Every structure is written in C-alpha cells, then in structure tokens.
Amino acid sequence: xxxxxxxxxxxxxxxxxxxxxxxxxxxxxxxxxxxxxxxxxxxxxxxxxxxxxxxxxxxxxxxxxxxxxxxxxxxxxxxxxxxxxxxxxxxxxxxxxxxxxxxxxxxxxxxxxxxxxxxxxxxxxxxxxxxxxxxxxxxxxxxxxxxxxxxxxxxxxxxxxxxxxxxxxxxxxxxxxxxxxxxxxxxxxxxxxxxxxxxxxxxxxxxxxxxxxxxxxxxxxxxxxxxxxxxxxxxxxxxxxxxxxxxxxxxxxxxxxxxxxxxxxxxxxxxxxxxxxxxxxxxxxxxxxxxxxxxxxxxxxx
Amino acid sequence: xxxxxxxxxxxxxxxxxxxxxxxxxxxxxxxxxxxxxxxxxxxxxxxxxxxxxxxxxxxxxxxxxxxxxxxxxxxxxxxxxxxxxxxxxxxxxxxxxxxxxxxxxxxxxxxxxxxxxxxxxxxxxxxxxxxxxxxxxxxxxxxxxxxxxxxxxxxxxxxxxxxxxxxxxxxxxxxxxxxxxxxxxxxxxxxxxxxxxxxxxxxxxxxxxxxxxxxxxxxxxxxxxxxxxxxxxxxxxxxxxxxxxxxxxxxxxxxxxxxxxxxxxxxxxxxxxxxxxxxxxxxxxxxxxxxxxxxxxxxxxxxxxxxxxxxxxxxxxxxxxxxxxxxxxxxxxxxxxxxxxxxxxxxxxxxxxxxxxxxxxxxxxxxxxxxxxxxxxxxxxxxxxxxxxxxxxxxxxxxxxxxxxxxxxxxxxxxxxx
Numbered sequence: 001x002x003x004x005x006x007x008x009x010x011x012x013x014x015x016x017x018x019x020x021x022x023x024x025x026x027x028x029x030x031x032x033x034x035x036x037x038x039x040x041x042x043x044x045x046x047x048x049x050x051x052x053x054x055x056x057x058x059x060x061x062x063x064x065x066x067x068x069x070x071x072x073x074x075x076x077x078x079x080x081x082x083x084x085x086x087x088x089x090x091x092x093x094x095x096x097x098x099x100x101x102x103x104x105x106x107x108x109x110x111x112x113x114x115x116x117x118x119x120x121x122x123x124x125x126x127x128x129x130x131x132x133x134x135x136x137x138x139x140x141x142x143x144x145x146x147x148x149x150x151x152x153x154x155x156x157x158x159x160x161x162x163x164x165x166x167x168x169x170x171x172x173x174x175x176x177x178x179x180x181x182x183x184x185x186x187x188x189x190x191x192x193x194x195x196x197x198x199x200x201x202x203x204x205x206x207x208x209x210x211x212x213x214x215x216x217x218x219x220x221x222x223x224x225x226x227x228x229x230x231x232x233x234x235x236x237x238x239x240x241x242x243x244x245x246x247x248x249x250x251x252x253x254x255x256x257x258x259x260x261x262x263x264x265x266x267x268x269x270x271x272x273x274x275x276x277x278x279x280x281x282x283x284x285x286x287x288x289x290x291x292x293x294x295x296x297x298x299x300x301x302x
Numbered sequence: 303x304x305x306x307x308x309x310x311x312x313x314x315x316x317x318x319x320x321x322x323x324x325x326x327x328x329x330x331x332x333x334x335x336x337x338x339x340x341x342x343x344x345x346x347x348x349x350x351x352x353x354x355x356x357x358x359x360x361x362x363x364x365x366x367x368x369x370x371x372x373x374x375x376x377x378x379x380x381x382x383x384x385x386x387x388x389x390x391x392x393x394x395x396x397x398x399x400x401x402x403x404x405x406x407x408x409x410x411x412x413x414x415x416x417x418x419x420x421x422x423x424x425x426x427x428x429x430x431x432x433x434x435x436x437x438x439x440x441x442x443x444x445x446x447x448x449x450x451x452x453x454x455x456x457x458x459x460x461x462x463x464x465x466x467x468x469x470x471x472x473x474x475x476x477x478x479x480x481x482x483x484x485x486x487x488x489x490x491x492x493x494x495x496x497x498x499x500x501x502x503x504x505x506x507x508x509x510x511x512x513x514x515x516x517x518x519x520x521x522x523x524x525x526x527x528x529x530x531x532x533x534x535x536x537x538x539x540x541x542x543x544x545x546x547x548x549x550x551x552x553x554x555x556x557x558x559x560x561x562x563x564x565x566x567x568x569x570x571x572x573x574x575x576x577x578x579x580x581x582x583x584x585x586x587x588x589x590x591x592x593x594x595x596x597x598x599x600x601x602x603x604x605x606x607x608x609x610x611x612x613x614x615x616x617x618x619x620x621x622x623x624x625x626x627x628x629x630x631x632x633x634x635x636x637x638x639x640x641x642x643x644x645x646x647x648x649x650x651x652x653x654x655x656x657x658x659x660x661x662x663x664x665x666x667x668x669x670x671x672x673x674x675x676x677x678x679x680x681x682x683x684x685x686x687x688x689x690x691x692x693x694x695x696x697x698x699x700x701x702x703x704x705x706x707x708x709x710x711x712x713x714x715x716x717x718x719x720x
Contacts, residue, residue, distance in 0.1 A: 028320060035331070037481060038317070038318035039318070040492075040497065237485070240485075242536075243490045243535075243537075269531055269534075282534075284534045286359045289357075289362075289533070290362075292532060
C-alpha cells in the first residue's frame with residue numbers, strides 16, 4: 001500500500017472573541033448603536049471572561065473619540081492586569097504616540113476606526129513602529145439609503161461614503177493586521193451576523209476578519225466561520241447573559257467538525273447537550289444525575 | 303447629580319445606570335417592556351424550561367427555590383409548585399437578623415405548601431466576625447446575608463445534583479435595566495461577585511488581622527466551576543417570564559395564604575422586607591449614608607414605573623422617609639459588640655463622594671438630592687399616566703408581638719391563631 005502523504009495542517013484555530021463596550025467607564029450592552037444598558041465594571045468582566053477561556057478581548061471606549069481623548073492609560077493598565085489573553089483596546093487613537101502608550105500600559109493591540117478614515121497613513125505608521133499584528137482596523141457598517149453597505153463613523157452617526165470591501169482592501173494594503181467588521185444593523189438584535197457582508201469582506205482580503213454584531217447563539221458563531229469565512233467571531237452583549245457563557249458556547253461549536261477551537265478549561269461542558277432554540281445547555285439526563293449523585297470530585301491541582 | 307426624568311434614580315446608583323437623550327434611565331426603558339412584551343408567550347417559554355427539568359427519577363426534586371420569610375417567597379413557591387406542578391426543594395440561608403414575623407412567614411410557607419426545606423445556620427460567632435470584617439472592608443452589615451442567600455442554593459444544587467435554581471426578580475433588570483427581559487439572563491457568579499457582594503468574594507475576606515480564616519468563610523465560598531458544569535446548574539429568574547409586580551403578588555399571597563405584612567421604618571412598602579430587623583432600618587440608613595438615597599427611592603421608582611404613583615407623590619415619600627433614624631440600631635450594636643461611633647466611623651469611609659461632601663465644620667452634607675430636580679427638562683414629556691392608587695396593606699398579626707424587639711436565630715414560628 002502506498003504511503004499516504006501526511007496532511008500538513010497550516011490553518012490557525014478559529015478564535016472566539018469578547019468585545020467590551022465601555023461608556024462612562026462601565027461596560028454596557030449596546031443595542032443598535034443607540035441604546036446602552038449598564039452591565040458593570042470592565043475589570044470584573046475581564047476577570048470572568050479569562051476564567052471562562054475566551055481567546056481574546058477587545059475593549060472599546062465609545063465616548064473617547066467623541067470627547068476628543070483616548071481610552072485612559074489607567075483604565076488600560078487596570079484591565080490589562082486582569083487579562084491573560086491578547087487584549088485589544090480602542091477609542092480615540094489618533095497618533096502613534098497614543099498607541100505606544102496604550103501598548104506600554106499593557107494592551108497587545110489597538111483598534112482604530114474613525115482616525116484611519118480621516119488619515120489612512122496612520123495605519124502604516126503604527127504598523128511600521130509596532131508591527132502589523134498590533135493594528136486592528138475596525139469598521140462599522142450599515143446598509144445606507146441606497147440599499148448598499150457603507151462604512152459609518154462616530155458611533156454610527158456619520159457616513160463616510162466608503163464601501164466596506166474597497167475600504168478593507170485599502171487598509172490591508174496600508175498594513176493593517178486584522179479587520180474588525182461590525183454590523184450596525186445587527187448590533188444587539190440577537191439575529192446572527194450579517195453573513196453576506198462578512199463573506200464579501202473576508203473574500204476580498206487576506207488578513208483575518210473578525211465578525212461582530214448580532215451573534216446570540218452558538219450556531220451564529222459557527223455560521224460566521226463556515227458561511228462568512230471569518231477568521232474569528234466576536235460578540236459583546238451575548239457573553240453577559242449566562243454562566244460560563246464562553247465555555248458553553250465553545251462546547252456547542254466544537255460539535256461542528258469544521259470548527260477548530262481552543263477548549264482547555266477544566267469545566268468543558270462537552271458532556272451536555274444544547275437547546276436548539278437558544279443554544280443554552282440542556283438538563284443532563286436523569287440517569288446521569290442519579291449516577292453522579294454520590295460521586296466525589298476533587299479540585300483541580302495546578 | 304443627574305436624576306432620571308421619569309423615575310427618581312440618581313446616576314450614582316451602585317448597580318450603574320445610563321440615561322437617554324430625554325434623561326430617562328435604562329431601568330425605566332427596560333421596564334417599558336412589561337407593557338409591550340407578549341407575556342403569554344414568555345410564560346410558555348418558562349413552561350417549556352420547567353417541563354424539561356421535571357425529574358423522571360422517582361421522587362427526586364425538580365428544582366431548588368431559595369426562600370426567606372418575605373420578598374416574594376410565597377409567590378414563587380405558589381407559582382412553581384401549585385401552578386406548574388414542580389417538586390421544589392426549598393433552601394433558606396438563616397440571616398440571623400430575623401423578626402418574629404419573618405420566622406412565622408417562613409414556618410407557614412413550608413407547612414402550607416408541603417415542601418421540604420433545608421436551612422443553613424452559620425454559628426453566630428463566625429457571622430459576627432465576618433460582619434466586623436465587612437463593616438471594615440466595605441461598610442456593609444449585610445454582606446453575609448447576601449453571600450449566604452446567593453451561595454447556599456448553588457451549594458445544594460451541586461451537592462444534591464439538582465440542576466435548576468429558580469429565583470424571583472433579577473435586581474439588575476428590575477432596578478436599572480441591566481438586561482432586557484428578552485436576554486433571559488441567568489444566574490452567574492460574576493453578577494454575584496460584582497453586585498451582590500460589592501466585589502468581595504468569600505476568599506477575599508480572609509484576613510489575619512480580622513481573625514478570619516478560610517475555614518470561617520467556607521460556608522460562603524462558591525462551588526468550583528467544575529462542580530457546576532458537572533451537574534449543569536442553571537439559575538433562572540422568573541421576572542424574565544412573568545410580568546413582575548411585587549406589590550400585586552404579595553397581595554395575592556395575603557389573600558390566598560395569609561402572608562403577614564408589617565409597617566417598615568424607612569419605607570412605605572410593608573410587604574417585601576418584614577423578615578429582617580435592619581433591611582428597611584439600619585441597613586437602609588447605611589445605604590443612605592453611602593449613596594444619598596435609600597430603599598424608599600427603590601420602591602418609589604418601582605411604583606412610578608408600574609403607574610401607581612406620580613413622580614411628585616414619590617418625591618414627597620422620599621422627603622418623608624429618607625431622614626427617619628433607624629430604630630433598631632442599638633439592637634445591632636449590642637449584637638455585634640461595637641459602639642455607635644465605631645459604626646459611624648466605618649460607614650463614613652464609604653460615603654460616595656459624588657453625592658456627599660464634608661463642609662467646613664467637618665459635617666457631611668449632600669451635594670444634591672431629588673428635591674432639586676422636580677422640574678427638570680423633559681419631566682412632563684416622559685411622564686407615565688398614573689392608572690391606580692398605591693396602597694400597601696397591613697395585615698392582622700397571627701400572634702401578638704413580644705414586648706422586646708430581638709433577633710430570633712431559630713424559632714418555632716407556626717402558631718395557632720390567637
């Protein structure tokens with residue numbers, strides 16, 4: 001029998017990313033870029049997302065740009081202290097110096113949005129100094145009145161006339177490391193990603209595209225990867241709703257053969273099934289509960 | 303200080319709060335869902351969940367219901383057991399600050415509904431040690447109650463392998479609109495740590511200076527993630543599925559089961575907190591000293607949103623109750639063995655400086671209060687129309703109160719009517 005050539009897997013794992021939207025110093029839920037519900041302190045959100053095995057965290061201060069400042073260094077420092085996964089911060093960055101300070105305060109990457117549109121060279125400047133891997137260009141996309149996708153800035157209020165696909169190609173050319181693609185129309189809707197948009201942008205560039213906006217079910221994340229061809233899938237509000245949300249979501253996604261994820265938390269939820277309707281865990285079988293009723297579980301030793 | 307133009311919540315609400323362009327708070331906006339959602343459909347969703355969790359093993363419990371001698375306990379048990387036919391295990395953390403009525407309400411609760419109950423009573427010496435520490439570390443006399451109430455049900459769930467815990471209202475939703483009802487938010491250790499425990503989990507209190515060891519705090523420690531996962535424990539909140547109206551629910555329970563109500567020192571709500579000597583008393587006074595507003599503000603906001611009170615009537619009530627001194631302060635000081643000055647010293651460390659300032663004479667005064675915000679812009683345009691009057695009943699007592707106010711650690715409770 002001929003030796004079969006061993007298949008070399010070059011593909012990176014898909015990442016599940018939590019996005020924390022900060023307003024007035026607290027994490028909020030964002031709905032349609034217009035309603036904001038107060039969730040709590042960024043430090044505590046970061047602490048739990050870490051223990052739930054999130055792959056990356058993106059923290060965006062949505063007031064910063066509007067108030068003509070950047071996300072504060074103290075804030076970056078205090079959240080970075082609790083964060084053991086790659087941390088991206090965003091909000092108001094206009095210069096390489098500001099970005100450098102954020103990185104010094106503990107961030108691994110920065111996300112820039114309006115500033116990149118106003119002065120596209122900024123992308124190249126940051127990439128030249130800190131490396132392409134540290135620049136995420138974030139774009140907020142909405143279907144405009146002509147029924148076409150368009151990039152918006154200023155929390156979705158200001159149009160730019162840019163088409164997301166050509167803008168994505170441009171930022172790749174300028175040296176961006178990744179693209180965070182957010183759908184304003186889907187923000188907080190729980191209806192899943194705008195797959196058509198994600199597919200269009202992902203197909204147009206070679207750098208990783210992170211999908212954001214509307215995910216509220218493990219199937220949505222899977223679709224973002226499988227149908228949208230996103231390299232990473234992100235959500236903001238969703239992770240605040242349930243216990244161990246990151247782990248239960250990853251466990252559900254793992255059941256899809258084509259999804260490759262890191263799931264290495266001690267609690268893994270692989271023994272449980274998920275509801276079709278909302279993707280939440282199902283009750284374990286009564287036989288199983290009967291069986292474990294008298295079992296002893298020691299704590300993990302690290 | 304910004305105050306909501308519809309209810310009366312201030313922007314320094316400890317659970318955090320946001321305001322929209324009209325100055326209406328996130329709590330009021332989420333509350334609007336109570337009139338816009340299809341609650342029949344929501345209830346069907348609840349029934350689906352409950353149906354799944356009904357145990358097929360003979361005689362085992364279907365779910366856990368945390369209860370106390372007050373605060374919607376009757377309603378929750380009534381709904382889950384008598385209406386939906388579940389077999390719940392009741393669990394109760396003994397908060398040590400019990401009133402006679404609280405003990406009695408709890409005794410009747412377990413007898414009327416024929417339910418099994420597990421009660422956790424931590425030894426008083428440890429509770430006092432912990433309370434001294436929490437007074438020092440966060441200016442709270444209530445940490446152990448909140449920690450115990452929120453962890454004991456979870457410990458029992460993992461120990462007895464009962465995967466569903468049923469809670470009443472989610473405070474974050476009901477007060478500040480932290481979540482939409484449609485988020486179907488569930489119990490998390492994160493919420494407990496941040497909002498119930500003010501950022502302090504049991505482990506964080508271990509301190510040599512306070513003679514507190516891990517052993518002392520073991521009863522308040524959250525089960526390990528793995529234990530929760532193994533059993534698949536979930537905690538759901540009924541106010542996501544039932545249009546929550548605490549006043550109406552209590553009135554139904556008074557009528558159906560003879561729930562006892564009682565006048566409260568610092569608020570007009572005579573239903574919710576009758577089981578504790580301090581909740582609407584010293585604990586609430588402390589809340590006022592920290593944040594510049596008290597429980598009466600919470601109750602006013604709730605009644606304004608439920609269209610039983612105008613903003614102006616609410617502000618009058620806040621004026622009436624906010625400065626009433628706690629009457630059980632000495633009961634507490636004697637119990638804990640500290641002086642009034644000592645207590646005051648600790649509380650002063652935790653005054654919220656956004657609302658309190660020390661004047662030239664070294665006296666704390668409020669920077670602002672709701673009375674200065676009666677005619678803020680938008681108040682009239684966002685006003686809800688009042689639909690009914692707000693009257694809280696005082697029920698006849700099943701037993702004459704004993705002449706001395708005292709904390710009851712364990713009591714018989716059930717009495718033949720006199």
